[in-house]
Amino acid sequence: MAKNRAANVSGRVPPGQYLVEKWPVLSYGPTPRVKLETWDFRLFGLVEEPVRLNYQQFRALPQNQFTADFHCVTTWSRLDNRWEGVMAKTVAALVRLKPNARAVTLHCEGGYTTNLTLDEFLDDNVVFAHRHDGQDLDPDHGWPLRLVVPKLYAWKSAKWVRGVEFTAENRRGFWEVRGYHNRGNPWQEERYSDQEDDEA
Numbered sequence: 001m002a003k004n005r006a007a008n009v010s011g012r013v014p015p016g017q018y019l020v021e022k023w024p025v026l027s028y029g030p031t032p033r034v035k036l037e038t039w040d041f042r043l044f045g046l047v048e049e050p051v052r053l054n055y056q057q058f059r060a061l062p063q064n065q066f067t068a069d070f071h072c073v074t075t076w077s078r079l080d081n082r083w084e085g086v087m088a089k090t091v092a093a094l095v096r097l098k099p100n101a102r103a104v105t106l107h108c109e110g111g112y113t114t115n116l117t118l119d120e121f122l123d124d125n126v127v128f129a130h131r132h133d134g135q136d137l138d139p140d141h142g143w144p145l146r147l148v149v150p151k152l153y154a155w156k157s158a159k160w161v162r163g164v165e166f167t168a169e170n171r172r173g174f175w176e177v178r179g180y181h182n183r184g185n186p187w188q189e190e191r192y193s194d195q196e197d198d199e200a
């Protein structure tokens with residue numbers, strides 16, 4: 001048994017990370033109280049026509065599910081998370097992008113933001129999730145909707161997300177202006193902004 005476990009995790013834990021079984025909560029600030037009746041989701045910025053969806057309209061979008069690992073820069077990783085929701089690609093297809101759109105800023109309740117290049121955002125396994133391991137997300141983990149970007153450190157996985165702004169520059173978000181790396185690839189240990197090369 002122990003041997004199987006080791007085989008299943010080998011090659012899946014990025015350098016400097018340790019495994020957790022329970023799912024920690026990591027938030028800057030309090031968990032917002034969200035009312036679904038007034039909740040909306042906006043796509044704006046460098047788009048031909050901005051889009052605004054209410055909760056029902058968002059939930060009516062095509063759903064997907066997949067399993068992925070989750071790596072927080074504070075060094076915990078949780079393997080095999082089952083996510084259910086709407087793929088970022090599906091969401092982006094609701095708008096026509098202007099040709100100079102190259103990046104996105106995710107906007108959350110309470111003002112938290114994070115940024116991704118358009119390629120990172122449209123990559124496989126990027127999802128706006130409402131369920132985790134077969135249950136609705138707990139409020140502390142981002143209910144009613146969070147982004148999940150498994151390939152990057154988890155501060156990019158914006159909880160309580162309310163909108164996507166398409167931008168020309170890869171504009172730094174909340175942690176990215178406070179010393180964290182603009183890209184945050186855990187396999188390269190891209191933790192801090194002073195490690196950045198020209199492409200980040």
Ligand SMILES: Nc1nc2c(c(=O)[nH]1)N[C@H]1C(S)=C(S)[C@@H](COP(=O)(O)O)O[C@H]1N2
Pocket residue numbers: 023024025026027028029071072073108109112140141142154155156157158159160161
């Ligand atoms: N809106 C918002 N999203 C956020 C955060 C936050 O403080 N606010 N924390 C980030 C960080 S640092 C991590 S590690 C993950 C943690 O997600 P969890 O609390 O569900 O484990 O959410 C990310 N998304």
Ligand SMILES: [Mo]
Pocket residue numbers: 026072073074154155
């Ligand atoms: Mo984190």
